[in-house]
Amino acid sequence: MMRWMALTGLACLAMPVLAQDRAPAPPRAAKKPFQVTSPNGAREDEYYWLRDDSRKNPEMLAYLNAENAYADARLAPLKPLQAMLYQETVAHIKQDDSSVPYRKNGYWYSSRYVTGADYPLIERRRGTATAPAELMFDEPAMARGKGFFALSDWAVSPDNRMVAWAEDMVGRRQYVLKVKDLATGAIHADTIANAEPNVLWADDNRTLIYVAKDPTTLRGYRVMAHVLGTAVGDDRLLYEEKDDTFQMAIRRTTDDRYICISVESTVSDEQRCAPAVRPTVFTVIAPREREFRYDADHLGNRWIIRTNRNAKNYKLVTWADADIASGARGWRDLVPASDRVFIEGFKPFNGFVAIEQREGGNRMVRLLTDAGRSVPVRADEPAYRMGLSTNEEPDTPWVRYTYGSLVTPTTTFEVNARTGERRTLKVMPVPGYDPAHYVTERLWAPARDGTRIPVSLVYRKGVKRDGTAPLFQYAYGSYGISTDPSVDPGRIGMLDRGVVYAIAHIRGGQEMGRGWYDDGHLLHKKNSFTDFIDVTRYLVAQNYAAPGRVAAMGGSAGGLLMGGVANMAPQDYKAIVAQVPFVDVVTTMLDASIPLTTFEYDEWGNPANKRYYDYMLRYSPYDNVAAKAYPALYVGTGLWDSQVQYYEPAKWVARLRERKTDANPLLFRVNMEAGHGGKSGRFERLRQNAEWQAFILSQLGVAGA
Structure with a gap:
């Protein structure tokens, strides 16, 4: 688990702008003295009171609701544009789409959407991909009447008779495990609460292996075995991880012979495996050592x-x-x-x-x-992504993989390892979209220390490289997670309005290898921020964008990036979107009771060490809010977020309101029934996206349709 979450050259026409003189006064959170203590000193945190782990404090909820009401009022003039962007995005989606079926243990599995549905149907077919479908999960029915719904991991028993699955109806990622008889549809009484979305069957078709969570930190720390029909309290402990800097997962090996428990930290791995026929005694593949990582x-x-x-x-x-x-x-x-x-x-x-x-x-x-x-x-474009797809059965020469770029929709291929023959299985349908109308480039922007930063770029043909175009720049840059290019139906409307879109592959990811990550975390974290800023300045200097028409976006740890950029170079950005941003770095990393904190000492540093404390304090967005002008800001969070707690962005927004000297809009959108990924359901997410897209386009002075 990590803090992470992803146009033509038309003349600029008049469109609704967030009118300051007609807007209501922004909410002001009360200031209450509070000292955050640490081994390395104390800091004043006047908005600490906004933290309420029960999420029931009336004063806190009133403030969040006031922020939502203020955002509604300020965004009201953009409702027509928001509706237009949403409809355009929906028009680029094949609503009754289905996945490429894959074969496992005699059945073909696939999912499909019905037109208008937020959630898919998950089905299987026996013997051939054209056999009659057996409905495994009717997600639209399962989600009906719920403010949030997520079906995550599911596993079919080796005899193909039962399925176990993990579901979340809050957004807190505290999953409930359930079991269903696939022949009768009957739901077993067995229910396991507060688990990771990770479940396996042993070969006896009666034993479920799962990961139990600590109820406070939400850390998966115990691997348990549950026998169907018995009390959960009698479940057998298979392994407990005592070191709270490690997280864990379970899986079967490719040949299904072993069940393996993997524990990992940022710098260390350990894997232990047992025969799936009797998963009781687990053998360690190699004992953990610091800076030693592996997966088997x-x-x-x-x-x-x-x-x-x-x-x-x-x-x-x-x-x-x-x-x-x-x-x-x-x-x-x-x-x-x-x-x-x-x-x-x-x-x-x-x-x-x-x-x-x-x-x-x-x-x-x-x-x-x-x-x-x-x-x-082979690949045919300068900037692309390719990755292995679902390959469940190893006794075949055919390998499935996906390919895509910022111009080419995701395509599923299979290639024959013996003959080299390649077959196209599916091209992601994007109605109303023609790749020939767009151009993708790979650029290398010089960072201030001389490092060359790869940049993936896309724009519509006809956009002039004359320094007048608006730019929308995205990055993540943490945990070694790389950001790969792909076609996004929600981005097409921006491209068609003349916006240039760029992915800055900054240090902190692994696009250029492990050293790329090493140079972007711990005591090198500031490289991520300066890389992003230097990419912006390079694109402007190369006339891809106008200096006053640049917007930026990042989410989760990418929201930390946005907070850092807003403090370090506010003059370079007209507007910034920070989704579920990790902005209160020092206070959060001082508190081991907060989910994810202990996992991440090797990502950000442990502030109990003064060297790390001082370094984090110098870039933590919340601690560096100053009395100066900031770009227009759209900040999003979810009340039930387990990865970045809602009070981090709430405190950040409150302090920005108090200290910033500009009249630019600062909007805070709180999803009161959602967690880290926002509201569930594909159309709900599109509606959320259309709101911040309308905000960005209005700030960049981009014309309507």
């Missing part, structure tokens, strides 16, 4: 392991079943380390391994046969 999979008579041992950009090693007692000493290189290529993932097949890797900022796929022949899967 099994097929045939060997393990394949991705590891950073003596390989900063990772390598693949093999380990025969007979060598299990030798530990990591018995690992033998399969794909050696490279300074140029970063290995991001892999999937074993009988006779070959499919490898996901990064090179030159792009994610790509290559196939490595057991005979040692390496074949890259």
